[in-house]
Amino acid sequence: MSKTILISNRLPVTIKKEGDKPVFQESIGGLATGLKSYQQKSGALWIGWSGVAEESLSEKEQQAIDETLQSDYSCVPVTLTKKDIDDYYYGFSNKTIWPLFHYFINKVHYNARTWEAYEEVNTKFFKVADRLMDDRDTVWIHDYQLMLLPQMIRDKYPNAKIGFFLHIPFPSYELFRTLIWREEILRGMLGADLIGFHTYDYVRHFFSTCTRLLGTSRKIHTVKYEDRQIHVGAFPMGIDYNFFTQHITDAPTEESFKKMASEKTILSIDRLDYTKGIPEKIRSFKRLLVKYPQYRGKVRFNLIVAPSREKVASYEELKQQISELVSSVNGMFGTVDWMPIWFYFQSFSQEELISFYRYSDVLLVTPLRDGMNLVAKEYTAARTDLQGMIVISETAGAASELGEGVIVNPNDYAAVAEGIRTALEMPTDEKKARNKMMQERLKRYNVHFWVNTFLGRLEQLTQIKNAAVPV
């Protein structure tokens, strides 16, 4: 029987060593939270890194973790050494590809050693897949850490159904061309039968990059590369809509919110990342307080930042910058009985987050660049009372599906401050009407729709391909 295998750098659970004990934690980020519900339903195997270095576990611990991952989570780990993590994960993935694809060209580092590590670790992932798969299987590879893997699998399994999905933006050709290993990356991706992106803009960039760099020809939705046709499309990722409407909340968090009912609340939830525009949104909030002093003492900003990639210097610096900005705003406007910004540098459980969603009047999602951003979708779905309103950047992939929200340019602090005010003051009926439209869309184009459309298309394509083979 053929099977479906998911492959991504990070598994839906991450192992953290607390003292001597390895602890299993839910992974953060759009990819893990989005795909998890599909995997739980389908039981598909998921290959990925567990988040811990080989050297920090004894053989016995490693074995116990592998067994639990397999039996409780249907996950198969790829073991990475400290050096792999430094060079492939913190290095090429997060110091080269991540900043480049998010248009932060001055943060891009080039280093031949980290590139080699990227190739080596993609090969490690291939070896684990090779142990588990055969030529009839469907393999769905995810994200920018594994862009060489589709071609590696294609070389050994010419008939496998290979899908690749990029969860971050695909940049315009003018940016992509600056990458030293640009052709290798493109050829790696083109090993897939189907390549998916979140938005049509990323699809356009990919087509034009293939034509200019590899001279491929394009026919509607396909790239002709060597003797193969590769299909490319926009598949905006959805959320597990029903989960967010079920009110699985955290009771103590809800109680605390109820006590603060007289205050309006603004919420922001991001991983620590310079792409998320966190300093910019603090400055925009400050503008709001300067221009509209009537909000002082009346509005509370809950700023949640989940720790992430802190070993990369620019992330550590960002954490420092955020802390300083928060204290400066609090120092400037705070009073004995009111503090404008409540800064939480921690990860919350999904139940706690849903409680935050339900009691926040405004969600401020203002990344400078974001592949999709599922938090915006989760918040809108969780407001079953149709209250609340999102303020969202035009540079977040999710903005193209949430056009009834308040759309802003995140670089324009004055415009974001106005956006917050518009959202805070929006009449109830208008909020209801706008949220209803967004909710209907989110309900229909949920994560199951996303998975079924992508995997359905992959299946269809390979049937056509096989039928076309002369006998």
Ligand code: G6P
């Ligand atoms: C983004 C990426 C994912 C990644 C996640 C968390 O959503 O697209 O591939 O897993 O961030 O980042 P991390 O580096 O902790 O895996």
